[in-house]
Amino acid sequence: MTNTSTVARGGGASPAPGRRRHAPQRPAKARGLSPRAVPYVLLAPGLLVIAGLLLYPLGQMIVISFQKVGIPQINGKKPATWEGWDNYTRVLDNEIFWSSLRNTLVFAAVTVALTLVLGTAVGTLLNRLSKKMSTFVVIGIMSAWAVPPVAQGVIWRWLFDADAGMINWALNLLPDGLSELLFGRSDWTGEPWLNDAFTIYLVLIVCVLWSSFPFVAVSVLAGLKGIPAELYEAARVDGATPWRIFRKITFPLLKPVFSVLTILSIIWDFKVFSQLYVLMGGPTNREAFNLSIFSFAEAFRSPPKMGVGAAIAVILTLILLVVTAVYIRQIVKTEDLR
Amino acid sequence: MTPFARKRLTRIALNAAGLLVFLFAVFPVYWMVSTSFKANDQIFTTDFIPFPTHFTVEHVDRVLSEGVAGNSIWLYMRNSAIVALGTVLIGAALALLAATAIARFTFRGRTSFLILLLIVQMIPAEALLIPLFLNVKRLGLYDQLLGLIVINVGLTLPFGIWMLRTFVAAVPKSLEEAAWIDGASRMTTFWRVLFPLVAPGLVATSIFSFITAWNELIFALILMSDSSGYTMPVALQFFFGQRGTDWGAIMAGSTMMTIPVVVFFLLVQRRMVSGLVAGAVKG
Structure with missing residues (x-):
């Protein structure tokens, strides 16, 4: 009898029905806390943090995206005024928004695709490889x-530096004829990669691809190890x-892995900030903005327009x-969230 | 070609490909480290100097003594360390409690909570930038490392719980049940049975939070106006001066920022990957 009631102290963990009626005989440690309440008590602090720092x-x-929030409002001198949809129309009328949107989408699409392909190839x-070689590469x-x-941003900014960068040196090594054929030029000395939006994004793609393919590769490798060799x-x-x-x-066996990798890559590449910030040298080149940096610049560069920044963030x-709802649904559906 | 020769050739080709991947991954890191030990005449050159033959520690010296933006790099390293450690200590406790709740109990709202965890991870930090900035100002935490710690706890917690719950779930329930049968209380069971077994997972999760907080740029950029409160990612921006860039110094600074992360990373990489993928896939 004593034993059964001690088991019941496991609370909701043990599914056997009827055990709960022994609950009143819980020992002192669990005083005042019914087993039913335990998970909620454990969850409460985390939930509070998530609610207070993320949801609220x-x-x-x-x-805020419907309000005007400038310096007087930030300092609490004036209450925020209601602007209705003004911030949104202002954003949609701004051509920088459209170029930022295009930059965000194209960059994410290209980088996610390249990361997954390269990562899968390297994982395979x-x-x-032999165990030793594989550990070495990993x-x-x-x-x-x-x-x-x-x-990462600093490193690639240095590699692509116009005057002393490695990349221009390496491109100059190409035989002139080949370089001419591929790029229509043979002299790369002093080529400024980080002035123009298009080339900034080329560098950014290389930089993000370089830093994100390893995760895909190692995950795919972990997945492959789980497939029985007999099948092959x-x-x-x-x-x-x-x-x-x-x-x-x-592919069919690793499909769950691939869907998770895709969703994580999309999330990461959509909000790329640090690398782009460093490559551009701060929010200066408006043509090269993505949505993250556009929102940041509107809200925090003087004069601060927090309302507009919030509208972009929304x-x-x-x-x-x-974009990710489809995948969330898939995870929720197929993984029954044990 | 005999089958044996062909097999050998395949092996060579595979190893060559592996080596190529290794070089692509490692070269930029190597280049950062080697640049920070090169004398300036070997940095500002159009030639390729694979190895610092004019080896010098002047850049390391300079970032430590002169530093940047008015302070030594040590101060920024210290700030970053305080923020990251504070985040880990608070975050690990919260994550462990919540992960135990999810992995060990069945209760109403459990599935909703899991879905909530998934969804909040989709929220871009940029979306929270403006309201959190205003809240931090209102609460008087502006320009204080504590403000950054609080925000980093919020940013890292959902993933921390998500990752840790697989580690808790991996501990066989029968062990705890055995302890209960022997008359151990719930607390004792938690500390003496579950905790030691989850500890490696907790370390992995903590390191993940540490790295996230250590690397965080945006909030540190807007919540710290006084240079004595800058963290490493913010301080590094100040090396890109108006009068050209001091590449030796910035590479020395980047190297110092990168080393602790790479070491931590290699220590826990195996567990981290299984946590990321298994956590997400197995639900």
Whole structure:
């Protein structure tokens, strides 16, 4: 009897019905806390933090996006005035918004695709290497992943430096004929990569791809390790080509991994900030803004227009939610959230 | 070609590809470190100097003594460390409690909470920038490291819970049940049975939060107006001066910022990846 009641102290964890009626005999430690209340008590602090630091501000942001919030309002001298949809029309009429939107979408699409392809290729490669070699390469790519985003920006800004950068030196090494054929030029000395929006984004894509493919590769490798080798042997005996094996065995089995990797990559690449901030040298080049930096610049560069900044942030959040909703639904549906 | 020769060739090709990937990943990091130890005549050149033959620690010296924006790099390192450690200490406690609730109990609202965790991770930090800036000002936390700590706890917690719950769930329930049967109280069971087994996962999750807080740029940029409160990511921006960039110094600063992260990362990488993917996939 004593034993059964001690088991009941596990609270809701033990599903056996009827045990709960022993609850009143809980020992002193669980005093005053019914097993039913335990998970809520454990959850409360975290939930409060999430509510106070994420959900409530999210609501505030929506409210602010309909208000005029400048310096007097920030300092509490004047109450915020209601602006209706003015901030939104102002944003939509601004051509910088449209170029920022285009930059955000194109960058995310290109980078997510490249990251997944390169990451999967490297993951598959790692799976076929010997254990020693694979560990060696994994340590190498993990160190790229570990570099802080600000330092990533700094490194690639240095590599692409106009005068003393490695990249211009390397491009000058190409045989003139080949360089002429590929790029229509042979002299790369002093090529300023970081003045023009298009080339800034080329550098940004390389930078983000470099730092994010390792995660995809290592995840794919972890997934591949879980697939029984017999499946591949059987396929090979049946004479399947590598591409067919990938399509018919690897991809279907790793589909959950791929969907998670896709969603994480989309989230990360949509809101890229630090690297772009460093490559541009602060929010200066308006043509190269993405939505994050556009919102930041409107809200915090003088004169601060917090309302407009909030409106841009609302639009960014909505886009992100729409893009990722499909995947969230898929995760919720297929993984039954144990 | 004999099958043996072909196998050998494949192996060589695979290893070569692996080496190429390794170089692509490591070269930029190497370039950062080597630049920070090169004398200026080897930095500002159109030639390629693979190795610092004019080895010098003058840049490291300079960022430590002169520093940037009026303070030594040490101060910024210290600020970053305070913010990151504060975030980890508070965040780990909160995450452990919540993760235990999710992984060990079935209760009403559990699924909704999990979905909430998923959704809040989609919220871009930029979206919270403006309201959190105003709130921090109102609460008098502007220009204080505590303000940054609080915000970083908020930013890292959802993922922390998400990741930690798989580690809690991985501990066999029968161990705790055995302890209960032996008469251990709920608290004792938690501290003596569950906690030691979850500890490695807690370390991995904490390191993840540490790195996120250590790397955080945007909030540090807007919540700190006084240079003595800058964190490393903000301080690094000030190396890009009007009178050209002191690449030796900025590479030395970046290297110092990067080293602790890379070390931590390599220590927990295996667990971190399984936490990220398993956490997301297995639900």
